[in-house]
Amino acid sequence: MKPYKIKELTAIISAEIIGNPDGNIEQIYFDSRAIYQPKNAVFFAFSEFGNDGHSYIEDAYRKGIRQFVISKDIDLKEDAAYLKVNSPIKALQKWAGFHRNQFQIPIVGITGSNGKTIVKEWLNQLLWKDFSIVRSPKSYNSQIGAPLSVLQITAENNLGIFEAGISLPNEMQTLEEIIQPEIGVLTHMSSAHLENFDSKENLIREKIKLFQNSNKIIYNSDNELIKKLIEEVYADKNKEFYTFGKNENDTIQLISINEIPTGKEIKIRLDSNELSFKIPFHDEASVENILTVLTTIHALELELEKYLPETEHLLPIEMRLEIKEGIRESVVINDTFNSDLHSVKVALDVLAQQPFPRKSLVLTDVLQSNLNKDELYRKVSDLVNSYKIDDLILIGEFIPKYKNLFKSKARTFATTDEFLKTLSVQNVHNEAILLKGARPFKLEKISAFLEKKSHDTVLEINLQALTDNVKFFRNKLNPKTKLMAMIKANSYGAGSFEIAQTLEHLNIDYLGAAYADEGAELRKAGITLPIMVMNPEQSSYSTIIEFQLEPEIYSLRVLELFIQTLKEKSITEAYPVHLKIDTGMNRLGFRPEQLDELIQYLKTEKSVKVQSVFTHLATADVPEEKEFALQQLKIFDESYSKISSELNIQPLKHALNSPGIIHFNKNQYDMVRLGIGMYGISDDDSVQKQLKNVITFKTVISRISEIEAGETVSYGRRFKAEKQTKIATLPVGYADGIRRSLGYGIGNVLIQNQVAPIVGTICMDMLMVDVSEINCKEGDEVILFGQNPSIKSVAEKVGTIPYEILTSISARVKRVYYKE
Numbered sequence: 001m002k003p004y005k006i007k008e009l010t011a012i013i014s015a016e017i018i019g020n021p022d023g024n025i026e027q028i029y030f031d032s033r034a035i036y037q038p039k040n041a042v043f044f045a046f047s048e049f050g051n052d053g054h055s056y057i058e059d060a061y062r063k064g065i066r067q068f069v070i071s072k073d074i075d076l077k078e079d080a081a082y083l084k085v086n087s088p089i090k091a092l093q094k095w096a097g098f099h100r101n102q103f104q105i106p107i108v109g110i111t112g113s114n115g116k117t118i119v120k121e122w123l124n125q126l127l128w129k130d131f132s133i134v135r136s137p138k139s140y141n142s143q144i145g146a147p148l149s150v151l152q153i154t155a156e157n158n159l160g161i162f163e164a165g166i167s168l169p170n171e172m173q174t175l176e177e178i179i180q181p182e183i184g185v186l187t188h189m190s191s192a193h194l195e196n197f198d199s200k201e202n203l204i205r206e207k208i209k210l211f212q213n214s215n216k217i218i219y220n221s222d223n224e225l226i227k228k229l230i231e232e233v234y235a236d237k238n239k240e241f242y243t244f245g246k247n248e249n250d251t252i253q254l255i256s257i258n259e260i261p262t263g264k265e266i267k268i269r270l271d272s273n274e275l276s277f278k279i280p281f282h283d284e285a286s287v288e289n290i291l292t293v294l295t296t297i298h299a300l301e302l303e304l305e306k307y308l309p310e311t312e313h314l315l316p317i318e319m320r321l322e323i324k325e326g327i328r329e330s331v332v333i334n335d336t337f338n339s340d341l342h343s344v345k346v347a348l349d350v351l352a353q354q355p356f357p358r359k360s361l362v363l364t365d366v367l368q369s370n371l372n373k374d375e376l377y378r379k380v381s382d383l384v385n386s387y388k389i390d391d392l393i394l395i396g397e398f399i400p401k402y403k404n405l406f407k408s409k410a411r412t413f414a415t416t417d418e419f420l421k422t423l424s425v426q427n428v429h430n431e432a433i434l435l436k437g438a439r440p441f442k443l444e445k446i447s448a449f450l451e452k453k454s455h456d457t458v459l460e461i462n463l464q465a466l467t468d469n470v471k472f473f474r475n476k477l478n479p480k481t482k483l484m485a486m487i488k489a490n491s492y493g494a495g496s497f498e499i500a501q502t503l504e505h506l507n508i509d510y511l512g513a514a515y516a517d518e519g520a521e522l523r524k525a526g527i528t529l530p531i532m533v534m535n536p537e538q539s540s541y542s543t544i545i546e547f548q549l550e551p552e553i554y555s556l557r558v559l560e561l562f563i564q565t566l567k568e569k570s571i572t573e574a575y576p577v578h579l580k581i582d583t584g585m586n587r588l589g590f591r592p593e594q595l596d597e598l599i600q601y602l603k604t605e606k607s608v609k610v611q612s613v614f615t616h617l618a619t620a621d622v623p624e625e626k627e628f629a630l631q632q633l634k635i636f637d638e639s640y641s642k643i644s645s646e647l648n649i650q651p652l653k654h655a656l657n658s659p660g661i662i663h664f665n666k667n668q669y670d671m672v673r674l675g676i677g678m679y680g681i682s683d684d685d686s687v688q689k690q691l692k693n694v695i696t697f698k699t700v701i702s703r704i705s706e707i708e709a710g711e712t713v714s715y716g717r718r719f720k721a722e723k724q725t726k727i728a729t730l731p732v733g734y735a736d737g738i739r740r741s742l743g744y745g746i747g748n749v750l751i752q753n754q755v756a757p758i759v760g761t762i763c764m765d766m767l768m769v770d771v772s773e774i775n776c777k778e779g780d781e782v783i784l785f786g787q788n789p790s791i792k793s794v795a796e797k798v799g800t801i802p803y804e805i806l807t808s809i810s811a812r813v814k815r816v817y818y819k820e
């Protein structure tokens with residue numbers, strides 16, 4: 001970002017300055033865990049998000065930050081500067097609005113419920129050659145994300161593309177003042193986030209406030225409600241509408257869509273010309289997104305025909321920034337989605353955040369830039385030099401020539417293959433490796449080498465979807481209600497550390513583990529959140545104490561044994577424990593009639609402190625048993641009151657799991673325990689529609705063969721072909737967690753977006769599917785389950801619940817994490 005002086009910022013945000021006013025600001029932080037370049041950085045102490053930023057000022061100071069924007073009285077350090085304001089978040093927004101006003105460049109502002117990021121990225125992919133574009137990093141579109149994006153505008157940019165996302169009424173006004181788009185774009189509208197708005201109409205009205213000062217508005221006129229509202233609100237305001245849709249008077253009229261093997265071929269009309277182009281996608285949403293992009297390009301007064309040939313090469317957004325487990329305790333970050341300066345910075349940030357002592361960077365020529373080479377590589381090297389890089393590899397025709405500009409000693413290669421020849425397993429150990437380069441360099445060859453080898457079968461976990469689901473549930477809660485995230489059973493099969501780390505960044509209050517070992521592993525990996533352990537086995541008490549885990553106490557016997565261990569270890573401070581009340585589940589916990597004895601015991605026992613009292617509902621997701629759940633809650637209320645009054649304590653009180661949050665929302669008490677919901681699954685159909693799919697089980701086709709009528713497939717010859725049939729063999733079987741009972745035509749998989757039935761008997765490590773109707777080849781991707789077939793549908797077919805399906809996926813299946 002463009003540097004600001006502390007003095008300037010003080011004036012812009014009308015702050016009271018305490019301490020040295022002479023510093024510079026080149027970097028903004030609000031999460032003390034993410035600090036890695038403290039020099040000339042400012043830390044904003046936000047207090048809006050449950051977790052008060054002021055409590056992290058110490059940590060930020062320790063990491064070297066000396067400039068703070070605060071709103072409360074705190075301990076002041078002599079060598080630091082403090083800008084005191086009423087609201088740090090408003091200050092950031094005001095600063096961004098001021099910054100925006102320094103530039104006259106065209107700004108495209110994108111809002112809508114789906115497709116904001118893809119529309120922004122596709123605009124960038126099509127336009128980068130002709131513009132110096134500044135755009136929101138990742139999906140930065142919130143009350144914090146949008147100002148941070150806008151603050152990146154510099155004098156060199158001549159086009160800005162920013163996203164604006166809202167989840168509460170009245171938020172758009174703020175974003176409009178920051179972004180001030182000249183061109184407003186409305187992407188697909190669904191009912192996501194509707195929960196905080198009384199109707200879809202109000203949601204749209206709120207979103208289109210982004211366009212109040214725009215000259216041009218782009219929208220899909222086939223959506224009647226959108227058309228009606230935009231025309232009603234803006235018709236007489238001297239705005240030009242650029243629409244797309246099926247109507248003759250649309251700016252871009254959709255004429256036809258044809259399926260082709262590589263995706264879709266689309267015909268449109270612009271003015272009186274018919275134009276045709278291809279996209280490499282099969283799904284419906286991509287059509288709406290590309291029409292939005294093309295209409296925007298037209299509204300920018302650019303010649304559309306010049307860009308149409310490029311649409312065939314657009315990339316899906318999922319290809320951005322993959323993080324995979326590597327060989328010899330390393331992690332590999334692979335990012336070849338864009339090759340521009342901006343994406344180099346985003347990727348370096350991700351590298352800096354990896355908890356590994358060593359950082360390596362493989363960087364190729366940067367292709368998407370209009371700067372001359374000297375200028376470009378001076379900037380690239382400045383950027384790289386501002387991070388700690390232990391091992392630097394430069395690949396390409398140009399970048400090696402500039403190796404002396406880099407602080408770290410670089411090894412240079414003309415091609416990826418040349419570098420690969422020098423790469424040996426022995427050289428890699430306990431490090432984070434970023435592969436950042438342009439697509440022609442085929443860095444995936446390096447990542448194939450570095451990734452932990454297993455099978456082509458993977459369990460993909462979308463951490464952004466997990467984040468969105470947590471936010472969805474948080475929106476269902478009172479602001480004060482705490483959130484415990486259940487990560488038992490390896491986070492329902494999704495893997496502990498990555499999930500816990502994501503949750504820690506979301507300011508969750510508690511983690512819930514099944515066993516002490518799960519908690520200990522997380523502590524070793526650096527997770528500091530409080531962790532409750534639900535099955536504290538006697539043999540694990542030492543582990544519990546050593547790693548500061550908090551046991552669930554479900555009987556007097558456990559309490560006595562645990563206290564005995566505390567005494568043996570001479571622990572003097574009261575140790576936090578959680579009391580489980582059995583209100584009808586009849587699994588673990590104190591029954592109401594056992595409470596007197598428990599209370600008597602605790603009255604004299606000072607070695608433990610009751611951190612929380614909780615119970616678990618047996619029928620939160622069974623509508624017919626609502627009465628039973630209410631009865632449980634009543635018993636729980638009474639038990640809690642008794643403990644609280646007789647011991648004169650107010651520990652946290654909690655009862656609800658994911659279905660409980662939806663169906664018994666009134667009983668959230670002090671905390672709820674979210675499990676399956678954050679992994680994207682709900683018993684409630686309307687909730688299910690609003691959750692995002694987190695977990696996808698994938699493999700690839702090993703072999704395709706044609707069999708003749710009468711031939712049979714697999715053990716026991718239970719499938720007999722009635723006609724010539726094309727069979728694909730998949731390298732996954734019941735040992736990976738695919739239920740054997742899904743064989744014989746009961747289960748399906750998805751190949752090229754089409755359904756292929758499983759035929760014959762499922763084997764231990766393989767299964768076969770009928771692909772007669774599908775145009776596919778060996779090596780093609782296969783979805784075993786995820787969005788479609790859904791985890792719920794698979795569970796129903798074999799007569800079980802999604803929980804069992806998820807937790808049965810074998811440990812030998814590699815877990816791969818995605819973050820947008």
Ligand SMILES: *Cc1c(COP(=O)(O)O)cnc(C)c1O
Pocket residue numbers: 486488534616656657658659673674675676677
């Ligand atoms: C597993 C579990 C939860 C979470 O349940 P979900 O249905 O997955 O939300 C909550 N509380 C306790 C005690 C649990 O064991």
